[in-house]
Amino acid sequence: MKIVAAFDSFKESMSAYEAGVAVQRATDHEVIIKPMADGGEGTLEAIKSFLKGDIHNLEVHGPFNKTKASLLIADKIAIIECAQACGLDLVAEDKRNGSKTTTRGIGDMVRYAYDHGAREFIITLGGSSTNDGGAGFLSSLGVEFYNKDGQFIPTGETLSSIEDIRVPQFKYMSFKGICDVNNPLLGKQGATMVFGAQKGVKDLELQEKAMTHYANKSAEVLHKDERNYPGAGAAGGLGFAIVAYLNGELVGGFDEVARLSHLEEAIKEADLVFTGEGSMDHQTLMGKTPQGVLELAKKYNKKVVGFAGKVEDKEALLEAGFYDIRCINHEESPLHELLKKGASNLEQEVREYLKHYEI
Numbered sequence: 001m002k003i004v005a006a007f008d009s010f011k012e013s014m015s016a017y018e019a020g021v022a023v024q025r026a027t028d029h030e031v032i033i034k035p036m037a038d039g040g041e042g043t044l045e046a047i048k049s050f051l052k053g054d055i056h057n058l059e060v061h062g063p064f065n066k067t068k069a070s071l072l073i074a075d076k077i078a079i080i081e082c083a084q085a086c087g088l089d090l091v092a093e094d095k096r097n098g099s100k101t102t103t104r105g106i107g108d109m110v111r112y113a114y115d116h117g118a119r120e121f122i123i124t125l126g127g128s129s130t131n132d133g134g135a136g137f138l139s140s141l142g143v144e145f146y147n148k149d150g151q152f153i154p155t156g157e158t159l160s161s162i163e164d165i166r167v168p169q170f171k172y173m174s175f176k177g178i179c180d181v182n183n184p185l186l187g188k189q190g191a192t193m194v195f196g197a198q199k200g201v202k203d204l205e206l207q208e209k210a211m212t213h214y215a216n217k218s219a220e221v222l223h224k225d226e227r228n229y230p231g232a233g234a235a236g237g238l239g240f241a242i243v244a245y246l247n248g249e250l251v252g253g254f255d256e257v258a259r260l261s262h263l264e265e266a267i268k269e270a271d272l273v274f275t276g277e278g279s280m281d282h283q284t285l286m287g288k289t290p291q292g293v294l295e296l297a298k299k300y301n302k303k304v305v306g307f308a309g310k311v312e313d314k315e316a317l318l319e320a321g322f323y324d325i326r327c328i329n330h331e332e333s334p335l336h337e338l339l340k341k342g343a344s345n346l347e348q349e350v351r352e353y354l355k356h357y358e359i
Contacts, residue, residue, distance in 0.1 A: 001029040004270040008277035008289035009042040010309055013342030017049045022343045023274055026350035034263050036289045039178040039253020040126030044081040048072050050261045058112055060085050060105035063129045071109050077120045078113035082106050082235050083127035091129045096200030098131035099157035099207055103238055107140020119172055125179035125235040129199055131156040133214050134241025142168045160210035165221045175248030178256045183233035185240045186212055191233035218244055254292035264296050273297045276307035282316050294321055307346055
């Protein structure tokens with residue numbers, strides 16, 4: 001029997017790849033490991049396991065100060081995780097302020113990758129601490145922003161002072177942002193109003209006005225308006241910068257990782273598919289990794305079994321098409337202990353499941 005193990009990460013417990021290894025340990029059947037992610041934290045980790053290339057470590061501008069970051073270069077493709085340069089976890093909770101943080105470091109990573117041969121840039125847009133519309137990122141790439149005093153690098157709060165923008169040509173470069181949200185740049189469902197508070201933006205209305213001014217100025221200079229592009233609000237407007245200034249595109253995180261990993265081809269040849277993540281419930285059916293795996297498997301009438309540390313709404317998941325849903329935790333223990341045992345608990349649950357499974 002051939003089993004495809006296509007897990008997302010179990011946060012703070014095991015990576016997507018480690019979950020696949022746990023399945024391998026549980027059985028003598030052939031197991032094809034396809035680590036998955038949806039564009040958020042862990043996407044670089046998932047992609048590097050199947051895309052042949054080199055990890056590069058460098059120092060870049062962080063949300064406030066310099067920080068260390070890693071990126072993957074495979075031939076002419078660079079995989080850049082925006083959270084490496086401007087992640088929310090890089091800022092202490094009491095220091096968070098999305099109006100003052102910058103995406104400048106992501107541009108540093110692009111320039112570094114370009115100098116090392118990359119021409120196609122895939123940027124994950126999850127977990128940012130920023131709300132600068134990607135202006136810091138663009139500044140690092142050579143876009144010039146001017147206020148009344150001359151050239152400057154905008155942050156979220158200073159977007160309102162932009163008076164002129166000069167945009168160079170970006171030749172022989174292609175950009176793709178991968179994300180799991182469809183929020184526009186502005187409005188009640190936009191970057192500021194939906195995500196600003198968790199990033200520490202102090203005055204949402206004032207920040208929204210600054211972002212609106214930035215969108216208006218951008219439209220004047222670019223002669224096009226991408227503020228309503230689905231996903232433009234991702235990563236505090238970094239999605240907007242990619243589509244408006246760099247003529248890039250935004251794609252679903254799972255879809256892109258599945259494409260790069262050739263997941264569909266593996267599922268087509270499989271007898272059984274395992275997937276899962278830390279928690280599975282009704283929200284799983286709103287575009288998360290296990291649902292993406294399920295939809296691919298349905299095309300070939302393959303059975304999909306979900307494994308999770310916490311399971312709720314099991315009936316809804318089964319009605320959606322999962323063959324079975326299994327909780328890997330069967331003991332009353334503190335969460336930190338269960339997280340440590342995640343890999344061994346998954347291994348044991350897979351072993352028990354396969355004892356009773358019939359093809």
